[in-house]
Amino acid sequence: MPKTGPLSALTLAAALVALSACAEGDVEVTAQDDFPNTGIEMVIPYPPGGGSDELFRMMARHASEELGVEITPTNVDGATATVGSRQVLDSTPDGYTILASHQVISGAYHNEIVDYGFESFEPIALGTVTPHLPSISTEFAQEHGIEDLQDFLDHVEANPDDVNWGFTTGSEDHYSIAAILDGAGLDPGSLNYVNYDGTGPQYAGVVAGEIQGMTGDYASAQGYIEDGSLMPLGIVAEDRDDNLPELLTVEEQGVDHTLTVDRGFFAPEGTPEEHIEVIAEAFEAAINSPDFQEEVEAAGSYAHFLGPEEYQDHLDDLDEAMASLADEMQEF
Template identity: 80%
Template sequence: MSLMRTKAWGSACAASALLVTISACGDASEAAEPQDDFPNENIEMVIPYPPGGGSDVLFRLMAEYASEELPVTITPTNVEGASATVGSRQVKDSDADGYTILASHQVVAAAHHNEIVDYGFDAFEPIALGTTTPHLPSVSTEFSQEHGIEDLQDFLEYVEANPNTVNWGFTTGSEDHYSIAAVLDAAGLDTGILNYVNYDGTGPQYAGLVAGEIQGMTGDYASAEGYIEDGSLLPLGIVAEERDPNLPDLPTVQEQGVDYTLTVDRGFFAPEGTPEEHIEILAEAFEAAINNPEFQAEVENLGSYANYLGPEEYQAHLDELDAAMASLAEEMQNF
């Protein structure tokens, strides 16, 4: 799929859509003419999550390193709400000039397939994939000690024997919504076997778990590290092909008999119609940042991995993610 896509916004524009980039009938996100001096002002990076979660931490780190490769600063802004769709919609409807970009992941597709919004990845131009992070389904230490739960299999056996008694935190339409559904499905259990409690982001989920509102949730090491170290959180397994060096004694879910892997793939998007030249400049900055050994070391300490993909490769990867989200969309809509 081309990075430069032009929409025909009605019959009056259809004839001219093949000849011009910007239609007179365009919406709020009209394509901009390429600028020879792009970028000449700071770039806003919209993070559609509250401060403090894994996404916020990693995206801010990527913005810091990428800014070193540009003559301007990439400024992160948290625009949370409505399952990360307030922020994504803000970027979608912004001027398509490269000065407002979205920092996000599978939530774009998950929210679409859960009918929270009427747009998905195709509403954006992919810039670059930055990091991959394994999921970490976890329960509170208090809950695990009360019921003798030490790993994922213990947990699955418990919920099978005690359906609809465990409160599980998630964000509707986010990748953790998909992840828990996929784990249960791969284990042969009904995806509705838990009591699902919706929170607007990972940070509020941790707060709910510590407060005893929920017994479990799905996060990642970047956001869970402090809770693991203070003893309030017990990871059940790592959703990856290999164990995490930060948690070498924690088996993967595959090692525990559940044939499933998922990484949270964090990357960057611009509004549809953003000039290809601007996309390329941003992608080059992120490529240099992500391939920086110092950045890679910091990311690995957070339980994530640098994984640069340029615009075309990232688009192909997004197509695969979108298909995976679609496969469980109906079950996800049940909770």
């Protein structure tokens, strides 16, 4: 048998030191590897076909080109988008599983659907902002002579609980319709609310006549507007939308409400900062590219990149806004 000489002894000692360092600092070692060296799963906590699903898939496609590995969107819907967010929350914090979401994280928390909010995730990047588009079925509008938002509000005031309105409990569309009614001086509970998991099923509900109205966005509503089945009441934004230039903002119609749907990306708490920065840089390049901006604006949304630190400040403001009507939202 060969004898162990001085050189091999030193090698063995070095190996032992390296093993000890690995045992004491797994996260640090992981953060220093060649990330990402395989694909990333993007959990979309909504069903296919809604505005969020379409926009998140668009961002995943562009960011994959920048990152060099595939970002694969997976729909995990249910329970006010909390089935998907819980799955990411409980996943290994290594950057290979991320969440694509928006204000629903905060809304679900303030409506006591889950016991976690924005603070339970590491923010990666804000990608787009999207004006809300409260709309009613064209058939309902024609039946009651409704031509704009004020006509609709007058009808609701005169006929409380007459309108079936689709929404997702605790989501941003839940907050938005409550804020519109509150801003108009009406009781946010004066509609007959029908809960759906996501906007895609809400559109199906409008077409089927189950509900008379809902709050979506242009990306998901375009086909329904063009085929004449849906009539938008106003744009929830500071400015009109180039896709619907004749449609007034709700503010122009006397209601002070301009909060947009802010779609971004999150990682489980404890994900290495270096991994978050790599993903954020890929989204930054994708979101700031002219090709992406042209594509997203055609869908009625706007590119708006914020990195991890700026996004955290933005999330703090969103959380405050969502909390402001939480008590009234819990009543319906």
